[in-house]
Amino acid sequence: MGLPRHWAANMSTVKEHSVFLKPLRSISPTTFSAIKKCALNVVWRRNGSPPLLPTSPKARVGTAAHKLLAEAGQGRLKATADSVNTRWHELVEEADVAISRTPLERHLAPLDSSVPDIEVLRIRATRKALDIACESQTTPRKDRSHVTPPSYGHEIPVQSTDRLVRGTIDAVIRKDGTGIIIQDYKSGSIVELEDGNEVQPKKPYQTQMKMYAGLYAENFGEWPASLELVSLTGERLGVPFTKNDCLNLLDEAKATLKRINEAVEYHPSSSLPPILASPSPEACIFCQFRPACGPYRLAAAKQGKEHWPLDVIGTVESVRRLGNSRMMLSLTTGTDSVNIPGLSPGDRHPALLNLKPGDMAGVFNLRRSRPSAPYSESRLTTVHKLEQSTLSA
Numbered sequence: 250m251g252l253p254r255h256w257a258a259n260m261s262t263v264k265e266h267s268v269f270l271k272p273l274r275s276i277s278p279t280t281f282s283a284i285k286k287c288a289l290n291v292v293w294r295r296n297g298s299p300p301l302l303p304t305s306p307k308a309r310v311g312t313a314a315h316k317l318l319a320e321a322g323q324g325r326l327k328a329t330a331d332s333v334n335t336r337w338h339e340l341v342e343e344a345d346v347a348i349s350r351t352p353l354e355r356h357l358a359p360l361d362s363s364v365p366d367i368e369v370l371r372i373r374a375t376r377k378a379l380d381i382a383c384e385s386q387t388t389p390r391k392d393r394s395h396v397t398p399p400s401y402g403h404e405i406p407v408q409s410t411d412r413l414v415r416g417t418i419d420a421v422i423r424k425d426g427t428g429i430i431i432q433d434y435k436s437g438s439i440v441e442l443e444d445g446n447e448v449q450p451k452k453p454y455q456t457q458m459k460m461y462a463g464l465y466a467e468n469f470g471e472w473p474a475s476l477e478l479v480s481l482t483g484e485r486l487g488v489p490f491t492k493n494d495c496l497n498l499l500d501e502a503k504a505t506l507k508r509i510n511e512a513v514e515y516h517p518s519s520s521l522p523p524i525l526a527s528p529s530p531e532a533c534i535f536c537q538f539r540p541a542c543g544p545y546r547l548a549a550a551k552q553g554k555e556h557w558p559l560d561v562i563g564t565v566e567s568v569r570r571l572g573n574s575r576m577m578l579s580l581t582t583g584t585d586s587v588n589i590p591g592l593s594p595g596d597r598h599p600a601l602l603n604l605k606p607g608d609m610a611g612v613f614n615l616r617r618s619r620p621s622a623p624y625s626e627s628r629l630t631t632v633h634k635l636e637q638s639t640l641s642a
């Protein structure tokens with residue numbers, strides 16, 4: 250009898266992504282924010298490179314929440330609590346099915362168990378979606394026509410005249426006397442601490458909002474009076490802007506798109522990682538391509554690992570089953586010998602079955618309570634057998 254398919258899928262050796270990379274046709278405000286963190290991540294993602302680490306269950310629920318709000322804005326939900334709730338449960342169930350079919354994430358299903366505050370998120374998301382569904386019903390019929398793009402309402406598509414920058418605005422509200430308000434809904438926190446401990450809207454969100462303002466003006470010939478980030482709790486936070494800020498960001502986005510596409514066109518895909526990568530603890534910690542990313546490894550190794558994701562990469566010394574039936578993987582990293590005890594046995598880490606002394610391996614998304622404490626497995630911990638070449642950029 251062969252191995253279960255989902256085991257085999259997670260047992261193959263990870264190489265630096267070698268898919269043929271194609272240029273990006275356009276850029277959205279969200280993509281531009283992501284490119285500012287790391288262009289390699291975006292180019293790999295947009296070219297369909299498979300993720301090598303799990304998506305966090307909370308992010309899955311956030312995606313379901315955003316989808317619910319989008320459907321409400323598109324007028325696809327009946328404006329009743331029952332229909333919004335039913336749709337929420339369908340979306341979470343769809344996410345559960347997707348997770349169960351993903352070898353890296355199947356142990357995280359169902360989301361009801363792996364996201365402790367899912368009920369809080371449900372209440373907030375469905376409440377907001379119901380508001381939007383009600384507003385969406387009262388949007389004047391002529392502006393909801395699909396013949397010409399609507400200039401206000403929900404889910405308003407916008408693009409630059411050269412079509413290089415495009416996106417969809419969550420909500421455009423037109424108020425007599427105050428002018429147009431552009432809103433963007435966020436399922437997580439919308440603020441960050443600036444130097445000096447002042448709370449401000451997250452910088453990537455500020456960039457996105459300003460780009461939406463510029464695109465809106467380009468499409469409809471009218472500048473918004475204000476920009477607002479709206480959280481699921483109903484918190485609203487204004488984003489200050491000037492027209493010049495917005496126009497400069499659109500120019501910057503187009504120049505960035507051109508620079509990336511030139512790199513993709515003029516270099517073989519295998520030489521692109523060091524050209525496009527911008528490794529940093531902030532960018533790499535959320536990146537699902539770390540196991541295949543040489544520039545990340547080099548940067549994290551050079552900078553001493555502090556603040557970087559808790560990953561251990563090295564040569565396998567041994568794989569042992571412990572008395573408590575958990576597994577222990579011992580790796581030599583070049584400077585240290587590292588034991589990683591407490592790894593789940595069975596199909597949680599299929600790659601463990603395939604490792605032998607001398608192989609290269611990586612254990613990603615570990616945790617520990619303090620720098621000198623032993624590593625332990627988190628819900629997102631993933632083991633991969635690695636090809637030697639992924640260790641160099």
Ligand code: SF4
Pocket residue numbers: 287288289290526527528529532533536537538539542544545
């Ligand atoms: S691991 Fe870091 S450097 Fe590599 S693609 Fe991801 S974000 Fe970029």
